[in-house]
Amino acid sequence: MSSLRLRGGLVIDPANDASPVVRDVVVRDGRIAALTPHEAVDDEVDASGCVVMAGGIDMHTHIGGGKVNLSRLLLPEMQRRGAEPFALPTNPLELASCGSCTPGTLATGYRYVEMGYTAAFEPAMMASNARHTHMEMGDTPILDHGAYVMLGNDELFLQMLAEGQDFERIRDTMAWVINATKALGVKVVNPAGISAFKFNQRKLDVDEAHVHWQVTPRQVVHTLARALRELGVPHPLHIHGSNLGVAGNIQSTLDTIAALEGLPAHLTHVQFHAYGTEGAKKFSSAAAQLADAVNASPNVSIDVGQIMFGQTVTASGDTMRQHAQSGLASPRKWIGADIECDAGCGVVPFRYREQSYVNALQWAIGLEIFLLVKDPWRVALTTDHPNGGPFTSYPHLIRLLMDKGFRNEQLAKLHPDVAANSALGSITRELSLHEIAIMTRAGPARLLGLRDRGQLGVGAAADIAVYRDHADREAMFSTPERVYKDGLLVAHAGRITAVPAGGTHFVEPAYDRGIERYLRQHLASHGSVNFDAVAIDHDELCTCCNGGRLLPAACFEATP
Amino acid sequence: MTDTSVNPSAGATRWTCPFCLLLCDTSTVQVGPSGALTLSDGGCACARRALARFVARPSTASARVNGRDCSLDDAVSAAARLLAASRQPLFGGLGTDVSGARALYRLACRTGAICDAAEGTALMTTMRATQDRGSFFTTLAEVRTRADLLLCVGGTPVDQAPEFFDRCGVGEALVVKRHVVVLGGTPADDAVLADLRTRPGVTVESIPWHRDLFGTVALLSALVSGRAVREAPAALQSLATQLKQARYAVIVGETRRLPPHGALIVEGLNRLVGTLNQSTRAAALWLGGGNGAGTVNQVFTWLSGLPLRSRAGPHGLEHEPLCFDAPRLLHEQAVDSLLWVSSFDPEVAPPSTSLQSIVLGHPDLAQSPASVFIPVSTPGIGSPGHLFRADGSVMLPLFAVHDDGLPTLAGVLDRIAGALA
Numbered sequence: 001m002s003s004l005r006l007r008g009g010l011v012i013d014p015a016n017d018a019s020p021v022v023r024d025v026v027v028r029d030g031r032i033a034a035l036t037p038h039e040a041v042d043d044e045v046d047a048s049g050c051v052v053m054a055g056g057i058d059m060h061t062h063i064g065g066g067k068v069n070l071s072r073l074l075l076p077e078m079q080r081r082g083a084e085p086f087a088l089p090t091n092p093l094e095l096a097s098c099g100s101c102t103p104g105t106l107a108t109g110y111r112y113v114e115m116g117y118t119a120a121f122e123p124a125m126m127a128s129n130a131r132h133t134h135m136e137m138g139d140t141p142i143l144d145h146g147a148y149v150m151l152g153n154d155e156l157f158l159q160m161l162a163e164g165q166d167f168e169r170i171r172d173t174m175a176w177v178i179n180a181t182k183a184l185g186v187k188v189v190n191p192a193g194i195s196a197f198k199f200n201q202r203k204l205d206v207d208e209a210h211v212h213w214q215v216t217p218r219q220v221v222h223t224l225a226r227a228l229r230e231l232g233v234p235h236p237l238h239i240h241g242s243n244l245g246v247a248g249n250i251q252s253t254l255d256t257i258a259a260l261e262g263l264p265a266h267l268t269h270v271q272f273h274a275y276g277t278e279g280a281k282k283f284s285s286a287a288a289q290l291a292d293a294v295n296a297s298p299n300v301s302i303d304v305g306q307i308m309f310g311q312t313v314t315a316s317g318d319t320m321r322q323h324a325q326s327g328l329a330s331p332r333k334w335i336g337a338d339i340e341c342d343a344g345c346g347v348v349p350f351r352y353r354e355q356s357y358v359n360a361l362q363w364a365i366g367l368e369i370f371l372l373v374k375d376p377w378r379v380a381l382t383t384d385h386p387n388g389g390p391f392t393s394y395p396h397l398i399r400l401l402m403d404k405g406f407r408n409e410q411l412a413k414l415h416p417d418v419a420a421n422s423a424l425g426s427i428t429r430e431l432s433l434h435e436i437a438i439m440t441r442a443g444p445a446r447l448l449g450l451r452d453r454g455q456l457g458v459g460a461a462a463d464i465a466v467y468r469d470h471a472d473r474e475a476m477f478s479t480p481e482r483v484y485k486d487g488l489l490v491a492h493a494g495r496i497t498a499v500p501a502g503g504t505h506f507v508e509p510a511y512d513r514g515i516e517r518y519l520r521q522h523l524a525s526h527g528s529v530n531f532d533a534v535a536i537d538h539d540e541l542c543t544c545c546n547g548g549r550l551l552p553a554a555c556f557e558a559t560p
Numbered sequence: 561m562t563d564t565s566v567n568p569s570a571g572a573t574r575w576t577c578p579f580c581l582l583l584c585d586t587s588t589v590q591v592g593p594s595g596a597l598t599l600s601d602g603g604c605a606c607a608r609r610a611l612a613r614f615v616a617r618p619s620t621a622s623a624r625v626n627g628r629d630c631s632l633d634d635a636v637s638a639a640a641r642l643l644a645a646s647r648q649p650l651f652g653g654l655g656t657d658v659s660g661a662r663a664l665y666r667l668a669c670r671t672g673a674i675c676d677a678a679e680g681t682a683l684m685t686t687m688r689a690t691q692d693r694g695s696f697f698t699t700l701a702e703v704r705t706r707a708d709l710l711l712c713v714g715g716t717p718v719d720q721a722p723e724f725f726d727r728c729g730v731g732e733a734l735v736v737k738r739h740v741v742v743l744g745g746t747p748a749d750d751a752v753l754a755d756l757r758t759r760p761g762v763t764v765e766s767i768p769w770h771r772d773l774f775g776t777v778a779l780l781s782a783l784v785s786g787r788a789v790r791e792a793p794a795a796l797q798s799l800a801t802q803l804k805q806a807r808y809a810v811i812v813g814e815t816r817r818l819p820p821h822g823a824l825i826v827e828g829l830n831r832l833v834g835t836l837n838q839s840t841r842a843a844a845l846w847l848g849g850g851n852g853a854g855t856v857n858q859v860f861t862w863l864s865g866l867p868l869r870s871r872a873g874p875h876g877l878e879h880e881p882l883c884f885d886a887p888r889l890l891h892e893q894a895v896d897s898l899l900w901v902s903s904f905d906p907e908v909a910p911p912s913t914s915l916q917s918i919v920l921g922h923p924d925l926a927q928s929p930a931s932v933f934i935p936v937s938t939p940g941i942g943s944p945g946h947l948f949r950a951d952g953s954v955m956l957p958l959f960a961v962h963d964d965g966l967p968t969l970a971g972v973l974d975r976i977a978g979a980l981a
Contacts, residue, residue, distance in 0.1 A: 064862070066953050072861050076691055076879050079865045085876030086865075095669045096872035097864050104865030128699075131946065131955040135658060136862045155705070198706065200807070200841050323837065333694040338843055339953050340701040347694075526734065528700035528727060530585040532574065533956055540957060543659075544946075 002042050003028045004487060005035070006466060009047030012433050013054065014442040015455035020434060025052055027462040030487040034458045047466055050481055053437050054454050055118025055463030056394075059444035060238075060268050060303045061385040063108050063145070064122045064136030066129045067315040067345040070335050071102040071386070074347055075313060077331075078102070093496050101312040101386040109141035109502070111392055113491050116465030116480040119144040119453060119502075120391075123187050123238060123268065124317045126150050128340035128529075130181035131536060131544060134504065138545030142490050142498075144463075146448075146505035146551075148238045149181045150317055152188035152220045153195045155341040156522055161223060162213040169518070171227040175511030176519060178233065180535035182506040184448065184553065185235035187268070188224055189317040190242055191217035191256075194344045197320035204320070206242050206255035217242050218259040225263040231509035232555035234449020236264035236301075241273045244321045248277040250286035254293055262299050266447060269305025269384040270294075271366035283358055285365045285422055291372035301447050302373065303380035306366035306397055307359065308389025313349045315386065322346020341526060352389070360414035364422040370401055371429045376438040377446065394440075395477035401431040402473045449553050450505060462487035503549035504541060510555070572600060576958050578657075578904055578940035579610035581721045581850050581950035582700070589961050591616040597941075597961060604722035613906060613924060614941050618965035621923030621935035632934065632967065639899075639918045639932045640979035646897035646916070649673040652886045653910065654856040654868070655902040655921065657945035657958065660969035661852075661859035664901065667973045670980055674871040674895065675860065676886035677853035678908050682815040682822075684881045686846045687857075687867060689826035691881075696833050698810055698843035699951040704729035708738055709806035711799070713813040713829065714773065715745045716752045717847050720814060721950070724847075725752075731759025738762050739806075741799060743776065744769045767795045773819060777828040785835050803832075808841045815848035847950045851904050855948045855955075887911065900930070903938050903969055920972055937966040 004027040012020045025047075026035040035041070062068050072079065079099045080086065086098030089110075097106035112120055120140070125133040125147035137145040151157055151174060160170050178186065192215060193204040199212040206217045225237040241256045243249040253273040257265075267273070270290055278284035294300055311330075316322050319336055326334045326348055335347040352359040366388070373379050381398070385391040400407045404427075411419055419425050431439075445454025452460045464484040470476035483491040490498045520531040538550055572588035584607070587599040595615040599607060623635035630638075643649055651668055654661075654677040668675050677683055689695065703710070710728065717724045725731075730738055740756050742749045745766050753764040770776045770793055782789045783800035803809045811829050818825055829844060836842035849857065853868075861867045866877055869884035878884075889895045890913050898917040900910035906924035910917060919930035926933055939945025942964030948955050 069858055069862050072865050073687065073690060073867055074694060076866060076881075079877070079879070085873075085878045087876045088872055095666065095863070096877050098877045099865035102865070105862050107865060126953070128701075129953050129955070131957070132858070132948070132953075135859075135946070135955070139662070139863055198702070198808075198841060329694075333692065335690065335694045336696040336837075337953070338698045338702045338841075340699050341705050342701070526701065526705055528704060529954060529956065530576075533576065533585050543944075546662075 002487065003033070004043045004045065005041045006045050006047040006052055006464070009050045009052035009466060010469065011052045011456060012437045013456040014434055014438045015446070016457045025456055025464065027484070027487040030462050032456050032458050032460045032462055045482065049469055051433060051467045051469050052456070053465050053467070054441045054456050054460070055465050055483065055485065056116050056440045057444040057454050058112070058117055058120040058382065058391060059380050059448060060123045060382045061120050061391055062122060062124065062315050062387070063120050063140055064105060065125055065133035067124070067317070067347055068102060068136065070345065070347050071313045071315045072099065072104070074333060074335055075102065075349055078311065091496055093499050101390045105136050105139040106141060109143050110496050113142045113483055113496065114494050115394060115478065116467065116483050117143065118463035118483070118485050121145060121184065121448070122147040124148070124150055124189060125181065125183060126317070126339060126343045127154070127177050127181050128342040134182065134536065134541060134544035137504070138501065138548060140502065142485055142500060143502045144505060144551065145502055146184035148185040148187040148235070149177055149183035150189055150343045151177060151186050152191050152224050153193070153343050155195060155526070158192060158195055158210065158213040158215055161215045161219060167223070169515060170223060171230055172511040172515035173519065174224070174227050175231050175509045176515055179508050182504065182536050182541050184505045184507055185233060185238055186224060186228055187238040187240065188220060189240040189343065190244065190320055191220035193217070193242060193320045194317060197323065197344070198338050202320065202324065204242060206252050206259060218255070221256055221259045222261065222263070225260055225265050229263055232557060233507050233509055234553055234556060235447060236266055238266045238268055240268050240318065244272050244318055245325060247275050247283045249273050249275050250289050253290060257293055257297055257300055260299060264299045266301045268303050269382065269387065270302045270369060271305045271307065271362060271388065274365055274369060279421055281357055283361065285361060285368060287365045287368035287372060288423065291369060294373050294378065301378040303382040304366050304369050305382055305384035305388045307352050307362045308383055308393040308396070309352045309354050309359070309363065310389065311351045312386045312389050313347060315345070315347045317343050317345055319344035319346045322348050340528065354414050357415045357417055360418040361422060363414070364411065364418055364424045367400060367407065368422065368424050368427065371427045376435045377443045379439055380444050380447065381439040395474045398436055398477050399472070399474035402436065404428060404430050448505070501546045501548035503551045504545050505551045505553055507553050507555055573961050574959055575961065576940060576956050577607045578947055578958050580604070580606040581847050582723055582727055583947060583949045583956045584723055584727070585956060591962065606722050610905070613922070614938070616962040618963065619923055619935060621926055621966070623935065624926060624933040626931060635932050635934045636972065636975045636979055639934070639976045642897055642916050642918060642931060643671050643899070643976065644980055646671070648895045649897045649899060650886055650889055650895040651675045651899045651901070653678045653900040653902045653908060653921070655852045655904050655908055656969050657852060657855055657939040657947050658859055659945060660901070660903065661856040662863070663970035663973035664856065665860055665863045667977050669872045670977055672871055672873055673899065674884045674889065676869050676884055677856060678851060678902070679816055679848070679853055680869060680886055682818070682848050683853050683857060684869060685815045685818055685822040686826050686848060688823040688881055689830060693827050693830060695830045696837060696843050697951070698845050699953050700727050700949070702843070703810050703845065704732070705734055706808045707810040708735055709802055709809040710738065710740045711803070711809060711811045712740070712742045713744065713811060714817045715749045716742055717812060717814045718752055720816070720850060721847060725756060730756055731762050733760070736761050739765065739802065741765045741767060743767050744773060767799060770796060773825055777825055781828055781832045781835070784832055803836055803842070804840065806840065806842070809836060810842070811844045813846055815846055845951060849948070849950055851908055852947065854950065854952065858948055890915070901969060903936055920969055934972050935966050936969045936972055937964050942966055943968050
């Protein structure tokens with residue numbers, strides 16, 4: 001039994017309050033509780049002058065699994081501070097861990113928590129790499145976590161679709177994979193394109209047939225989205241669309257939205273999918289078109305994948321596109337892989353340059369999307385860490401979104417043609433703290449179906465960030481005064497104060513187990529592991545995750 | 561290989577073999593009346609040899625300090641004293657699984673130890689090539705399903721991975737025609753090829769070095785790139801053509817068989833794969849990291865951000881793939897204590913050294929002249945665990961065959977760390 005009162009802070013809790021309100025937040029035994037102001041608590045904290053929000057939730061950040069670890073292996077020179085190695089932590093609660101764009105899991109946990117985040121989700125877990133992914137997330141301290149399993153490029157799914165097998169069998173197969181890998185959702189990456197690259201296809205438009213299976217990305221997207229809807233998985237299909245990074249790919253993005261036919265879906269890192277072909281350089285912003293489509297499609301949510309200038313590494317399952325981009329690698333080296341008839345990966349280091357027209361326009365496009373999409377509940381704040389930039393740049397990004405003067409100052413530093421070819425300079429919108437709270441906690445929680453997270457209502461998990469209100473929003477969001485995880489103080493003024501193991505969010509949709517016989521046969525004839533070794537049960541998940549709590553999310557009542 | 565499913569019969573235990581690079585998981589283990597362990601399908605030579613070192617009875621092995629049996633508590637205290645007095649420990653061997661690796665990292669952070677695996681040099685061969693230029697790799701199911709040309713460089717990997725060609729589906733109908741080429745093989749490899757030749761749809765070829773491995777790889781790369789080459793042997797010219805015409809060529813190599821400066825070979829072949837991928841599809845499959853080394857390397861990399869041959873030293877987290885080479889550090893007495901871990905294989909014994917040392921491992925290592933010896937459970941025999949397969953993407957669960965009564969490595973390491981406090 002422990003209790004805590006944060007007294008007199010400006011509470012910004014968009015899930016429960018229409019606007020910010022000065023009130024107390026009370027915690028009892030790890031949950032938000034209702035107490036009268038006079039009831040005694042174990043710990044009373046003066047939060048006046050502070051902004052109190054739920055802990056941040058990053059719903060799309062590459063924090064664990066094969067391609068993340070390959071990034072670390074590929075780039076030891078980035079796991080230093082210039083000429084010097086990363087210094088050892090002075091805090092005895094921390095173990096040594098280093099890196100900037102792909103830190104070790106330990107540093108990832110510490111740095112997120114120091115910024116007020118309490119949950120992060122790995123968006124691209126391969127089924128064949130699920131144990132590894134859970135192990136890494138389990139070694140990411142403090143943060144709750146979960147992962148979306150990649151489907152839509154595995155040869156079995158494509159074969160079933162190509163053979164015209166009953167939709168219910170495909171749906172059951174998906175449910176089996178979600179259960180086996182302890183995923184929270186499903187992501188499709190370049191629908192059918194990773195597989196197509198294995199058959200030496202180098203490009204795949206939404207209505208173009210996979211050279212071997214003769215199915216189209218449109219079919220893949222629609223089938224996956226429909227199945228998740230019918231399975232009642234709260235987070236709808238998470239889509240990394242076709243033709244990532246290609247000038248003119250806005251058409252693919254619009255075609256992908258159309259392929260949904262009204263089914264719910266989440267389009268991820270849309271900044272990389274909102275490019276036109278206008279202008280002398282045949283590369284232009286299609287942010288307005290994208291925003292119009294999102295504004296007109298209430299079934300669609302997005303995260304942005306903002307780019308930030310500087311060195312990073314792009315780690316993606318999209319082997320087809322990463323191979324195509326590998327010539328731009330900086331430094332000039334990259335890793336690709338074909339993996340287990342399941343998916344693939346491509347790791348390409350990259351430096352975004354302010355004086356590059358393309359990079360600078362990418363930066364502007366991301367901000368345009370943030371500011372042109374009207375409903376903040378359908379926009380999550382991400383850099384697609386590390387692909388657009390490291391998660392540690394979020395405070396800077398928040399300032400760009402909240403401070404027009406600062407934004408325009410930055411715009412003026414870029415390649416001069418960008419301001420002329422971007423609508424950004426003319427956009428006057430400045431996001432409010434309320435909107436930032438939606439995009440960084442309340443919205444992601446709702447999009448993921450995490451009912452007791454991202455909010456400060458009675459009964460919610462006491463994941464709380466207390467920020468000193470500061471006109472410089474970058475400074476404010478860099479170092480919260482206090483961060484609580486399940487009611488435990490885990491960071492104080494930028495210093496980690498406790499390192500509990502985070503919990504794992506996952507879903508367990510129901511399905512007809514008759515499909516297992518078919519899957520067993522398929523794996524025996526095409527796979528490389530024993531069918532019985534594929535599924536991770538609760539005990540094993542607990543081992544993977546260092547004893548962190550298991551947090552199954554409820555599925556909704558399916559309406560076929 | 562036609563069926564990967566297992567239906568354990570009475571008294572048999574589902575099993576993943578931790579003793580070779582492939583983590584075969586289609587057999588069950590049967591415990592005989594004497595405690596002998598046998599496999600349902602007989603198993604490969606590697607598995608049989610390894611299982612012969614275990615008996616399904618509670619272990620009677622005792623911890624030892626200075627050659628004398630003692631309690632676990634005393635051995636833990638002695639190990640902690642030894643590490644506390646050490647200015648620069650070296651953690652070597654590193655034969656363990658994920659759980660052991662997690663604990664090793666915690667202790668390495670506490671002690672500032674340099675960590676290098678028993679076959680660290682072979683591990684660094686592929687790593688350094690990757691760090692320099694990257695790679696394009698593949699995994700077993702991809703090879704099984706689609707590879708129509710397998711090029712084994714420097715021989716076939718059947719010593720370290722006896723079931724390799726079966727696991728790759730060579731002779732299965734999934735790929736109607738497969739060509740298996742050995743470059744620079746031995747008569748033993750020719751015998752392997754002779755067997756493969758009898759399988760449906762399989763053709764084989766053995767091509768000798770052109771002078772040496774380095775020269776051969778350079779020449780083959782030039783031929784594949786279409787550069788003018790004078791007096792190239794016909795067999796290599798033909799091989800270059802086959803590589804370019806293959807739908808999915810896979811280059812297979814064992815890192816431990818590479819000569820000094822083998823990273824140059826790996827890099828050359830990785831580049832060759834890159835060239836092929838401009839027009840067709842190809843990938844590399846480097847096999848190594850056995851005895852837990854590959855797994856420990858992955859775990860250290862994700863925890864710290866840096867792979868093995870690193871330390872949490874006075875200046876910070878340092879990675880030195882050349883300098884932090886265990887045999888060299890021991891030879892030069894650049895370290896003053898050794899903690900050696902070998903949970904899987906007692907033949908992976910600590911190097912001879914005059915330094916104070918701690919050995920944590922298989923009970924058969926009790927006779928090693930270590931200051932402190934603590935027998936630990938073998939993951940996949942006496943305790944459950946997790947290992948990565950050699951292709952690096954698939955991590956599989958290991959199952960306990962019996963309760964050997966020994967502590968896990970992680971349990972021992974955490975106790976030592978606790979005693980350091």
